[in-house]
Amino acid sequence: MAIVKLTRPKLSVGEKIYFGALLKGFFLTMKHAVASLRNKSRGAKDMASSGLGVTMQYPEQRWDDHMPEHYRGAPTLVTDEQGRERCVSCQLCEFICPPKAIKIIPGEIPSDDPWAKVEKRPKEFDIDMIRCIYCGMCEEVCPEQAIYLRKDYLISGLTRAEMVHDKKKLYEIGGVRVGLVNKWNEIK
Amino acid sequence: MDFALILTILIKIITLTFVVVLPLVPVSVYFERRFSAIIQDRVGPNRVGIPLTLFGGKKDFSFFGLVQPVADGIKLFLKEDFTPAHVRKAFYWMAPALTVAPALITLCVIPFGSDIQLPGMDPVKLVIADINVGPLFIFAVASLSVYGITLAGWSSNSKFPFIGGVRSTAQMISYEIALGLSIIPVLLYFGELNLSKIVQYQAEHGWLLLPLWGHGEGALSLTSKLLFWIPAFISFLIFTISIFAETNRMPFDLPECETELVGGYHTEYSSMKFAMFFMGEYAAMVVGSALIVTLFFGGWSVGFGADAAIAGFAIGGFKIGGLVHLGVFLAKVIAFILFFILVRWTVPRFRYDQLMKLGWVIFFEAALINVFLAALVIASGSGKFTPLILGIGGVLLVITTAAIIYVAKVSEPKVKALA
């Protein structure tokens, strides 16, 4: 390891006494305090400040329209134009999920179902939102374009059980997504 | 002792301690949080209020978040009071109490206001114990609070608290010297150890740091007073900074320095026991502020000779001037608390060696020299000494000062650059 020689800065008497720096500090902090109170903090406008400092008052004020296109909120399952649940329970998302938030129990589609040729669909599909880290790996790995991260970020619940999104809830948040590749829908 | 007197004392204790000062603790916590937030361009706690929506109201009544300290208190009360298995139980339980109690005990000699008088009764002094050794009593009791922290650190039987406790002991003992020495000029000036009388004197003859009225009449002349302002200010600086160190506040909060010691001496504490330490710290801050105000800023006095009139203010036979003075006193104390907070959020933490050096090498010597300086000023104002003697005294003082500075300078270890 290289040795770095540090020379201590030569302090003048005024600096050694320290009170000058103290006063400067008081002046700075007070300047900030006054600016906060007058809603003149730097960046207050851009950050949609509530009037004190630069902070936005969250539940009342929201920034949903500032959310970028690539925002990663709650993972959801989607259906397509034909109302088919796109997930075929290949369990790749379960495999890739870094915090192991996803649990799938696969099931067979009964032969009288119009989509019987797809053969497989999730019997149960749970995402534990306490575990989910919103990394979007599941969306990226999905070979069927069935799982998407939506912009919902307000995931809250009073119990742990409530924080586990089951299949019904996931489709409810996910809704219908159009314009996806429809490999199962070709004429047969 | 008659029953009325005991009753009066009891009422004074309960009112002044539990109604006036103790609420100041949560209030100063609230101020701390709001003020620091504003300094940092934030909002701070502004939500906790009366949750009207819970009872069907349209909107919560937040009241600037002033209920936050209550919520904090409830939270601390309801938290699990966890005692780790590895601690020395008795001392571990004793330590929090030992930090809070001294801070509250010192309150008994602080004069909160001038007298109040109910019709047909003797005037009541707004001080719990009007004893003649006020500052000494405060130092004696306040220095006990180091036991709380030391015991907490030791009994926790864990590394970080122990280091915190050791640091605290060293720090408090070191700064007590500067603290004690720094007020000797003040006591020389007043010639008095009774805090009520000190305040009374300041009310009549000008505050120590604002000596602008009540000259002559058995007191020093304006010139002497202004001349004394210099040692008084040095005293004030040393005293205030030492109080910071005594209360373990930033920039001297090395005993609980988060970056090095997790939580310092209270790492192993939770729930109300932790809250007691917290309370102790803030109570010490309140007491410190009160002491500074009392000694240097005229205590409860309004100043400019208006105090006699206010003290005499009465409705019917009820002389309530004392209450006005109480208000003035509290306002001054709160102003000082705000100053404490401002310092905390401005000045970065000292390194431990810097802290010790500041205490032993600078403040101790400065306070010592300041004692002689003050004595010289007072002697010159009294007119009892010839200018020759005063001159010799001045020269001696200069020589001593120079010698002390030189010794401090040469005793400083030379930092060798790494080869």
Place this chain on the structure above:
Amino acid sequence: MSDTTTAPAEIKLPKDLAAEKGMVNVQIDGVWHQFPRGTRMIEACRSVQVEVPHYCYHPKLSVPGNCRMCLVQMGMPPRPAPGQEPQRDEKGYENIGWMPRPVIACANTVSENMGIRTKGELVEKCREGVMEFLLINHPLDCPICDQAGECRLQEFSVGFGKGTSRFVDLKVKKPKNVDIGPRIRLDDERCIMCSRCIRFMDEVAGDPVLGFTQRGTHTTLTVHPGRILDSNYSLNTADICPVGALTSNDFRFQMRVWFLKETKSIDVNCGTGTNITIWTRGNQIHRITPRQNDAVNSCWMPDSHRLNFHYIDSEARLTEPLQRDANGQYQPISWAQANQSIAAGLKHFSASQIAIIGSGRMTNEELFLTKQLADQLGDTWLSIVPRTGEADHLLVAADRNPNTTGAQLIWQSADPAGSLNAIRDGIRNGNIKALISLGEDLISDAGFTADDLAKLDFHVHSHILANPTANAAAIVLPGAAFAEKRGSMVNLSGRLQRLNAACIAPGQAHDDWEILRDLLNKVSSDPQQMPNIENVFKKLSESVSEFENLTLSRITDQGVVITETNHVIPLLENERARKAAGVING
């Protein structure tokens, strides 16, 4: 070269050196090796860790050479003109003349001075082309296909394929999700016509029911008219199917294979001791597949054995020790209490009044501890329960106890089940008053009746499931299933093999050897420290000569023969005959 005085005429050429041993010299990817004559090129490459991708070739099956995936470049020395000496390099090998076209490595055998290239532009282009053809009509089923994750088509597509498809027409439609047998599901679209399953059913299972119909891209795998694929070996076709065309109904959509943990163990359903791999996720077994052991089961196993594991997750599993109270209700107790009660209960009886019925399904260690327990209690009755069935002339043995040989060796009795009838009679006529039955349901498997067991004064029963015998016992101890224990067994041909724990027993259930050890230490005047099963095996190896110098870890995954028996596994005989005839090579 050494500078000895050896005359040049005495230097033997590599081909002569090899020929002395019946070998030939073959250069594989630039390195010379020696192989026995008649070795197939693909086996030669495999034996030197050069992987040649293939679909249709299987070492235990005949070679049709129809997938074309194993194409390699071959070279031979050019034939010299008459009277001319062949050109040799400094080591004596002849120069190789490489052929411009590839050959399939599975159907060709090695010969002297042959060269094989498994890399290079020619081979890689060939493989890429073969992959493209195979994938033309292959559906995009991977997300729903059970084979995904262990699919050769996926693997080779990644390894040797193009990565993109140039095919724009509609894919050929074939039957999907066809029910061709009780345990096997067929998806013809996924089939790549390797014919492994057809050959297996014909050559190994001896039940030729599968075949191809149609031609060209329309070739379809199907069962013979009027037949179904119901052989007891049908699930092996799913194992050898390189794609997801044949899948197991039992494992269908249960779990993706990449979640599964593989544990090497052995089958306990008959005396053959088929080597198996147990596939678990968490604590649940999802499937069992055969594991290759050419001295026991080759690559195969019967369906009946393979599917016999679902009882492990059954609702009827015992999870805590139970004791019958005065009202006849079973109350959960702790192991310490259970052992205390058993030791106290047994004190009331003399040795001749006590019988211990063990099981041929116990591991050697458990049998050893059972014997120790019996010795400790005095001269008690001791027996296992015989279990026989019909042998199927392939792998299933008539003796359905997996460890009869072990019991013979450890209990040192030619017929460890010999005294079972005497015990039964003893209980009936009241001579035997206390019974310890370990791992056997006496009522359904050993000819006991509930009335017999009711005559007992004290009955301790250990099993993994709640059963009628447990219902008659005073104390019931929960044991561990075969997939939950480590231990060893000796199969009918005298091969000592090892079980490994794939999952852990539920609840408070203990491994059987721990139950026996604790019981033994409770009744013994000289308790012994045996914290691990290895300690038990050590004691066993010290006291039984066949096990001498062995430890559990010295029994490799393939097992070791410790005693000679005359048992013959018919399937291996068939295999040997086909190998001798040159049909197979592996």
